[in-house]
Amino acid sequence: MKQHDRLRGTISIVILVTLFLISMVPVAVMFIRSWKTLPQVGRSQIFPTLPLHYGNYIEAWELVKRYLVNTVTIVLFSVVGVLALSSVTAYVFARHRFPGKEILFSILLALLMIPGVIGFVPSIILVLKWMGLSNNWLGVLFPYWAGGQVFAIFVLRTFFEGLPEEMFEAARMDGAGHFDLYWRLTLPLSGPVLSVIAILNIISTWNDYVWPLIVLAQESKRTIAVGLTFLRDTKHPDPGVEMACYVIASIPMFLLFLGTMKTFIRGIASGAIKA
Amino acid sequence: MNATRDIDHPSTIGRRKVPASERRRAVLTKMWQSRALYLLILPTFALILIFNYTPVLLGFYYSFTRYDGMHAFWIGLENYRRIFLDPALVQSYKNMAIILPFSISVGVAVPLFVAYLIYHLKKAELRYWFRVMFTVPMVVPGIVMLLIWIFMYTPAGGLNAMLEAIGLGHLGRTADGLARSWLGDQKTALAAVLFVGFPWVSPVNMLIFLAGLEAIPLELMDAARVDGASWWHLFWHIELPMVVGQIRLIAVTGAIGVMQGFQSILVLTGGGPGYATMVPAMRMYDTVMTPGSGGVGSAPQMGFGSAIGVSLFLVIMVITVINLRVLRPVDTGGQQ
Numbered sequence: 001m002k003q004h005d006r007l008r009g010t011i012s013i014v015i016l017v018t019l020f021l022i023s024m025v026p027v028a029v030m031f032i033r034s035w036k037t038l039p040q041v042g043r044s045q046i047f048p049t050l051p052l053h054y055g056n057y058i059e060a061w062e063l064v065k066r067y068l069v070n071t072v073t074i075v076l077f078s079v080v081g082v083l084a085l086s087s088v089t090a091y092v093f094a095r096h097r098f099p100g101k102e103i104l105f106s107i108l109l110a111l112l113m114i115p116g117v118i119g120f121v122p123s124i125i126l127v128l129k130w131m132g133l134s135n136n137w138l139g140v141l142f143p144y145w146a147g148g149q150v151f152a153i154f155v156l157r158t159f160f161e162g163l164p165e166e167m168f169e170a171a172r173m174d175g176a177g178h179f180d181l182y183w184r185l186t187l188p189l190s191g192p193v194l195s196v197i198a199i200l201n202i203i204s205t206w207n208d209y210v211w212p213l214i215v216l217a218q219e220s221k222r223t224i225a226v227g228l229t230f231l232r233d234t235k236h237p238d239p240g241v242e243m244a245c246y247v248i249a250s251i252p253m254f255l256l257f258l259g260t261m262k263t264f265i266r267g268i269a270s271g272a273i274k275a
Numbered sequence: 276m277n278a279t280r281d282i283d284h285p286s287t288i289g290r291r292k293v294p295a296s297e298r299r300r301a302v303l304t305k306m307w308q309s310r311a312l313y314l315l316i317l318p319t320f321a322l323i324l325i326f327n328y329t330p331v332l333l334g335f336y337y338s339f340t341r342y343d344g345m346h347a348f349w350i351g352l353e354n355y356r357r358i359f360l361d362p363a364l365v366q367s368y369k370n371m372a373i374i375l376p377f378s379i380s381v382g383v384a385v386p387l388f389v390a391y392l393i394y395h396l397k398k399a400e401l402r403y404w405f406r407v408m409f410t411v412p413m414v415v416p417g418i419v420m421l422l423i424w425i426f427m428y429t430p431a432g433g434l435n436a437m438l439e440a441i442g443l444g445h446l447g448r449t450a451d452g453l454a455r456s457w458l459g460d461q462k463t464a465l466a467a468v469l470f471v472g473f474p475w476v477s478p479v480n481m482l483i484f485l486a487g488l489e490a491i492p493l494e495l496m497d498a499a500r501v502d503g504a505s506w507w508h509l510f511w512h513i514e515l516p517m518v519v520g521q522i523r524l525i526a527v528t529g530a531i532g533v534m535q536g537f538q539s540i541l542v543l544t545g546g547g548p549g550y551a552t553m554v555p556a557m558r559m560y561d562t563v564m565t566p567g568s569g570g571v572g573s574a575p576q577m578g579f580g581s582a583i584g585v586s587l588f589l590v591i592m593v594i595t596v597i598n599l600r601v602l603r604p605v606d607t608g609g610q611q
Contacts, residue, residue: 005397008506012392013401019389020408022474026423027415029433033426045436089319098309099302104320111327113595117535117556118588119330121563121580122337126330129344146326149319178311207417209538214564225418229542232422239426246419253414265410269482 034060034243041239053240060244063237066220067227068248071206074223077141078205079198082148087194089149090156091182095168105157111150124214139215140223144205152197159193160186192263199260199267206253224249334588337581344577354582363558364583366550370465374554375533381475382529383522389476390484391514406485410478421542424471430454458544464551468543480525487518527598531591559583 032048033041034056040049092098093105123143133139163186171185187194209225216222222230228249232242257264306313338354340347358364393405412420427433435447435454447455457467491514499509537556540546546553546561562580 008395009397012396016389016392016405019474019476020405023409023412023476026420026427026433027412029427030415030419030423045431046433047436047440085319085322089316092312092315096309096312098312099306104316107320108323111323113592114327114331115531115535115588115591117559117591118334118584119327120334120556120559120584121577122330122333122584123326124563125337125342125344125577126326126333142322143326146322150323150327153319178315203413209418210541210560225416228418228422232425243423246415246422249419250415253416257411257414261407265406265482268410268413268479269486 030243030246033239034247036240038238038240056238056240056244057248059237059241060248063231063235063241064224064227064245064248067222067224068252070216070221070227071224072252074137074140074144074212075202075205077137078144078148079201081141081145082152082201083194083198085145086149086152086156086197087187087190088182090153090160091186093153094157094160094163095181095186108150108153111147112154116147127215133215135216135218135221137216137221140208140212143211144208148201148204152201155197156190156193159190163189195260195263196267199256199264202256203253203268331588334581334584337578338585340578342577342581347578350578354579355586357579358582358586361558361579363546363550363553363561364555367546367553367555367558370550370552371534371554373465374469375530377469378533379526379529382477382480383525385475386477386480386525387484387518387522390481390488391510393481393485394488406482409476409481413478417538418542421471421539425458425543428457428467430456458552459548461548461551464544464548468540468552471539471543480529483521483525484518487521488514491517523598527594530594534591535587555583555587559587 029046032046035052035054036049036056037053040053043049089108093101127139127143128134131139133142167185168181171181176185207225208223209229212223213226213229216226219230228245231237231245237245337347339349339351341350341353342348389409393402396402396405431454434457435444438444438447449455449460455463457463495513496509499513504512535556537554537560540552540554540557541560544552546557559580562576562583
């Protein structure tokens with residue numbers, strides 16, 4: 001029985017490692033090619049060749065740095081906006097009673113069930129035509145704030161409701177107003193859940209493609225996801241440089257992952273509830 | 276906080292048999308007292324009304340019009356008639372009939388299998404590290420993954436090179452001996468699109484299943500083991516039934532995501548060659564964004580695009596309602 005168990009364990013590990021290695025093939029191909037010169041690519045498309053050629057990264061950096069700066073800017077504004085909006089609204093819904101509260105909340109909640117696809121075409125008309133926000137960062141930020149806050153409010157309301165009422169009561173006795181209750185009491189107690197929401201928002205904003213593609217058509221405004229497809233289609237960089245661009249585009253999320261591994265993993269697992 | 280709740284909530288006021296006018300005044304007074312709260316949630320509601328609800332309503336309206344970007348003409352159900360006639364859309368339904376079942380099966384089966392293997396590892400450290408390892412591909416942006424897969428599929432690309440290296444080079448050549456362009460060939464394009472992401476270990480789904488498996492009470496498993504249950508028996512009678520909720524969650528959200536998604540198709544093939552990889556949402560994008568298909572510059576078909584959006588919306592809402600109303604009772608022990 002014992003031996004049987006150990007055999008099963010070994011087979012499991014072998015299968016898991018194999019699946020992991022196959023999953024990583026595209027990533028490995030990206031890395032290997034990013035160190036190749038053009039003649040080296042000619043010799044072998046996907047297998048390593050020596051010497052390694054780091055020059056690709058210098059060229060790639062020049063190509064993508066603008067996109068990276070744009071994306072980081074948008075991500076920062078997006079995540080700060082979503083955190084501010086969602087935490088204030090969730091605080092109001094979690095800790096106060098007022099007429100129409102549940103109706104208003106169900107208006108919010110319904111958005112989690114309404115598929116975004118129906119608003120796709122009209123959103124283009126609304127944002128680009130009526131508001132004239134093409135090539136304007138607000139054209140992506142407004143929809144990010146609007147859509148990104150909904151799930152966050154849902155999660156935060158539940159969390160804020162779990163905070164002990166006695167603390168709020170005591171603070172109110174001491175004459176604390178809304179601002180104190182929110183800023184000095186609720187937020188400091190909510191670090192972990194806020195960081196899960198922040199990471200979720202950072203990942204989705206960093207990866208978003210279609211909407212920035214539509215709104216930010218101007219070269220100098222492009223985000224990294226849009227910029228990479230544009231580079232490949234129009235500037236035709238050397239294969240090695242192209243792959244180096246992809247590696248550079250992956251580094252910020254990799255650093256975020258390393259720095260916040262537990263929260264990161266928790267974040268993407270909870271993100272699935274958002275349908 | 277429950278202790279103080281509902282004392283003068285509107286619903287309890289109603290029960291107190293006071294005249295309607297007085298009740299209304301009480302509510303208005305309460306609203307006036309809460310004005311600071313309304314102000315605090317105003318930005319949230321302004322944003323969702325403008326950027327989420329307005330487009331939904333506009334979508335319904337435009338779907339009954341011919342809209343060229345300047346003027347909207349009411350044309351009744353004409354756009355909806357086109358939904359059944361448009362050649363690209365008709366092909367897209369056939370493609371969706373393949374993509375949808377495939378994506379859902381793969382999105383459930385592979386992550387469940389991986390989660391199952393990890394869950395049964397004896398050492399806690401191993402479980403932790405495999406969980407981390409399978410999460411790592413998440414850090415590569417989706418677009419980058421797609422662009423790498425495009426390279427894999429080019430005639431001089433990674434897939435053909437790999438086939439060559441393992442002695443299966445003939446698979447990478449067409450009948451006339453040319454290197455195959457997997458995404459450019461009518462015959463292989465759809466299969467190539469489906470194969471993207473192989474072996475499809477979705478980190479999100481895997482983590483959900485793992486959480487589900489870890490929530491199974493240990494006593495339950497131990498009791499069954501003491502009774503001499505085989506691993507297959509354990510899986511079939513305990514573990515699988517305990518993650519049915521997760522399977523449904525992933526299947527339903529997955530179906531909803533696949534039906535309205537088109538980002539991968541847009542990047543990989545644009546729906547081509549011909550309409551070999553066309554999906555409905557991609558066609559919707561085409562009607563407003565792609566020059567020649569009714570793009571902003573040429574003959575825009577925003578009404579038609581909206582009608583596609585509304586149709587997808589309706590199909591997805593039906594699935595959502597079925598999921599909430601019909602399937603839920605099964606989970607809670609079959610109460611009907």
